[in-house]
Amino acid sequence: MKGLRGADRHFYGRVFALVAAGIVGFLTLRILGPVVQPLCWALVFAVLLAPAQQRLTVRLGNRRTLAAAVLTATVLVVVAGPVTGLSGVMASEMGDLVASARKQSPQGGLKIPELAQVPVAGQPLDELRKDLGVSRSSVRGWLNGFFDTGLEAVGPLTGRLFMGVLGTMTAFAFMLVLLFLTLRDGSRLLQRTDELIPWPKPVKDKLITDLCDVLRAIVFGTTVTAILQGILVGVAFAVVGLPAPVLFGSLAAVLAMLPVGGTAFVWGPGVVALAMQDRWGAASALALWGALLVGTMDNLLQPYLVAHRARIGTLTIFLGVIGGLAAFGVIGLILGPLILVLATELLQLLREPAPASLAE
Numbered sequence: 001m002k003g004l005r006g007a008d009r010h011f012y013g014r015v016f017a018l019v020a021a022g023i024v025g026f027l028t029l030r031i032l033g034p035v036v037q038p039l040c041w042a043l044v045f046a047v048l049l050a051p052a053q054q055r056l057t058v059r060l061g062n063r064r065t066l067a068a069a070v071l072t073a074t075v076l077v078v079v080a081g082p083v084t085g086l087s088g089v090m091a092s093e094m095g096d097l098v099a100s101a102r103k104q105s106p107q108g109g110l111k112i113p114e115l116a117q118v119p120v121a122g123q124p125l126d127e128l129r130k131d132l133g134v135s136r137s138s139v140r141g142w143l144n145g146f147f148d149t150g151l152e153a154v155g156p157l158t159g160r161l162f163m164g165v166l167g168t169m170t171a172f173a174f175m176l177v178l179l180f181l182t183l184r185d186g187s188r189l190l191q192r193t194d195e196l197i198p199w200p201k202p203v204k205d206k207l208i209t210d211l212c213d214v215l216r217a218i219v220f221g222t223t224v225t226a227i228l229q230g231i232l233v234g235v236a237f238a239v240v241g242l243p244a245p246v247l248f249g250s251l252a253a254v255l256a257m258l259p260v261g262g263t264a265f266v267w268g269p270g271v272v273a274l275a276m277q278d279r280w281g282a283a284s285a286l287a288l289w290g291a292l293l294v295g296t297m298d299n300l301l302q303p304y305l306v307a308h309r310a311r312i313g314t315l316t317i318f319l320g321v322i323g324g325l326a327a328f329g330v331i332g333l334i335l336g337p338l339i340l341v342l343a344t345e346l347l348q349l350l351r352e353p354a355p356a357s358l359a360e
């Protein structure tokens with residue numbers, strides 16, 4: 001009877017511990033919810049800088065705090081410097097672009113060329129226009145209405161943009177604090193986490209190594225490819241004489257991280273703008289440049305850069321980026337593929353025979 005009561009006491013103790021852990025975990029998620037994005041970015045930077053932190057700590061006489069402070073300041077300079085410079089140029093170009101658009105808008109509206117002048121496809125498009133009963137003046141009216149509506153939205157958008165920039169700066173500052181603490185105490189945190197996982201040390205070491213390799217590969221491949229695509233789009237805009245090449249090149253670099261469309265959302269409207277100016281040669285050149293050179297870098301350069309550093313399939317990256325972006329926002333571009341790789345590694349671990357130390 002005493003044994004039964006002891007078993008009951010043990011059972012209810014386990015249940016209480018699980019319920020308490022669930023409640024504490026839920027409250028922890030609620031507390032970390034507002035700062036989850038800066039925390040995730042801090043962890044990403046900490047993993048990328050972990051080798052540098054170890055080497056710098058040794059060179060500075062095992063002073064981890066000083067090494068973490070140096071690396072955090074380096075991140076601040078490397079990230080904030082170029083971003084501040086680009087932001088100034090982009091703001092200037094945006095102001096010039098809006099002023100030019102407002103100046104040209106009242107003077108007869110947008111110019112709509114005759115469809116028959118379009119190379120190769122002009123005659124079929126003109127016949128289709130006649131069959132559908134769409135006049136040139138109606139197309140002009142639609143485009144001008146859309147154009148004016150966009151200009152009217154610029155004013156309120158400026159205030160929202162300022163608040164968004166202010167929030168981003170605050171999140172970045174908070175991320176730097178978290179990065180410093182993670183770099184300084186990362187080894188102790190990793191050791192405590194390692195003790196909680198009931199697996200053999202070789203298995204845990206392999207899993208951590210694979211995840212770190214995948215993280216570095218995704219960040220390196222995605223970042224390098226996006227920057228190169230943005231530069232190519234900006235150069236193309238400057239060569240063909242389109243306005244704000246730095247602004248649209250930077251926008252292309254950001255959109256290049258999307259798995260579908262990407263830079264086409266930038267150079268595509270540029271092709272349309274050139275066509276509406278009857279500059280068919282420049283429009284054709286920009287379309288070929290965007291489709292054959294800029295667009296193919298996602299399919300050629302990025303998989304090569306990622307596969308060169310880690311074994312991860314293109315399908316995993318594609319699904320991870322789409323799902324991660326929808327679930328976590330911008331940080332999902334990295335977390336999505338990383339979570340899928342972790343799931344694959346865990347499934348592979350379950351398929352393999354259990355090690356003797358784990359079976360015991």
